[in-house]
Amino acid sequence: MEKTILIDDIPVLFKRRKGSKNMRLYVRKGQACLSMPWYVLNMTGERFVRAHMVWLKEQLKQSAPSRTFQDGQDICLLGTPLRIQWVGGTKTGEKDGVLSVGGEACHLHRRVSDYIKRQTLAYIEKKAAEYAGRPLGHIQLRDTHSRWGSCSAQGHLSFCWRLGLAPLFVLDYVIAHEVTHLSEMNHSYRFWQKVKAINPDVARAKRWLATNGHTLH
């Protein structure tokens, strides 16, 4: 029996095994897994994962070899399906469902990632301002494996750039989540009420991240 549980915004796959006598936490292909005896409660498993959180985050960072973008690959950028096509020349840009990539063929991956990052950051800045009701400075993109977004005590927001490849309702939820942290630095009931007030799609987005999040890397 398997079930994904979100712990500190990290999806952990709880695997109950008949024969197992102990809990064992490990990372496989960028996915955190906890194998556990069938009778152990979710709550107990969750406590176990939390106790090993520092270790887990380190493992997640090291695991998950990131895939590289290929010529001819189909991606979905900010909700728009695009086919990556290397054309050479100087410009990289999208038109009619094609992301034409310039530069040398061996730099295709970097060119595509840079393009995704630029578009994603522009989208996040716009959406965050809309959610916050004011323009926000200090928005950064990172290549994080364990967290989709974060908000520092100074009010600086950062996001994993790969969210640009997730469905828009997922990205919008992460933006709403981090923008809400500007006023609520916790995950209290009030925090979730505020997130839902600006973006009602919370449950669906969390479910998507828990099930498909690792495919973005």
Ligand SMILES: [Zn+2]
């Ligand atoms: Zn949070």
